[in-house]
Amino acid sequence: MTASMKTARPKDQIRAAYYDQLGGGFGKKVRARVHWIVRQAKGEHILDIGCSGGVVPILLGREGKHVVGIDVLPEAIIEAKQALLEEPTSVKEKVELHEANVMTYTPDIQFDTVLMTEVLEHIGEPERFIARAVSFIAPEGRLVITVPFGVNDYADHKRTYYLNQLLEQLTPFGKIETIERIDKWLGVTIQVYPEPREGRAILPAEVEWLEDAFEEVERLHLATILDLKRKQQNLERKVQRLGEQTEELAHIRAESLRHEQQLQEQHEQYKMLEEQYAALLDRFEGSLVTNLELLEANASWKSKYRSLARSKLGKVVVRYWKFRRQLKQHRSRR
Structure with a gap:
């Protein structure tokens, strides 16, 4: 493949x-x-x-x-x-x-x-x-x-x-x-089809927006996880070098434990995000397996998509963008 x-x-x-x-x-x-x-x-x-x-x-x-x-x-x-x-x-x-x-x-x-x-x-x-x-x-x-x-x-x-x-x-x-x-x-x-057709049957704009936002959130979590893993590896190397220098070793081990907990939290949040998007796909999978031209003409289908912004995934995305705005404001005040 x-x-x-x-x-x-x-x-x-x-x-x-x-x-x-x-x-x-x-x-x-x-x-x-x-x-x-x-x-x-x-x-x-x-x-x-x-x-x-x-x-x-x-x-x-x-x-x-x-x-x-x-x-x-x-x-x-x-x-x-x-x-x-x-x-x-x-x-x-x-x-x-x-x-x-x-x-x-x-x-x-x-x-x-x-x-x-x-x-x-x-x-x-x-x-x-x-x-x-x-x-x-x-x-x-x-x-x-x-x-x-x-x-x-x-x-x-x-x-x-x-x-x-x-x-x-x-x-x-x-x-x-x-x-x-x-x-x-x-x-x-x-x-x-016997011949390709003009035009593209695209899902409503709400879904495109949610998928773009989901990618932003997914990349944010993955970047955080990778950063935490790198920090954890650096701490482990420090522990190996210090040997029995107990005071500094205790401090590093405490920091290492904190990073492990943060890493676990990030993994759990990322898993939750994946599950929410999976639920989104599962929700519409049955309806998608049909002619998309008919779906575009179906008002009830469109109304389902408009409700996505109120879904669990939509709420996660809203929280994410609020976090981004707050972070930007905080940085601008520094």
Whole structure:
């Protein structure tokens, strides 16, 4: 599940994570996402763009589907082909793996489903990649997209995704079928239109505002957590250097305990924020899985969004901006 463009970035370790080589907890989350992707692959002929180590193509091949996996990174295809060698002949006959760039790849057939998972966040112009992927899909076929949800600032990530921006990019190309939050990822499927449509079905402005504000709050919490962790590490190094100099050691240990408590509080507040946004998505998930053009004409739908400012998340955002104003005023008086 890597982006289909040549960039120097850390090796994708989806295969290692899937088989618990990076820890059981992380493996469980990765399997939940991978299995969701597999369930969305409808039809007999599947294309996996950015197939990485080949986990998804091999799983689909075991189900008897004809799968083509492509990735721009040669080391990813080498890993995928090595994994395929361990499969029975019945699976090998179903799976093709190629080093290829999606923008120049020219398949011989159209596919029932195209998978493009954990790709868009790496791309400067995602609409070009979506349009290219859609061109490979048979009439009434399906495009499956997943992206990291919220702040996920790896060096090669070019954007942060919440729901609104992702839907804005996808709705010209097809009808939204499924929207699902899978831990720290968003998954969307669309049934593609014969031709892209003009205009963009965008969620009401209240949601866009809340998502922008949520990103501000999320980044504030993450920055505070990182700062506290750095301070805690510095204190631990001081403790190691001091040895048995009891008076100063006692002071540092007290400060260390205070930082630990602050760090715990920040983690709890951040978790609460994530839960509130998750509740927001869950609240509207069922309604979103339909034609967004109809939703825009539905007054009751719009009124639900107008009520978001009074939600728990909205109240958190209001408190945050009050804090920002107070902090600014305090600094201006200094």
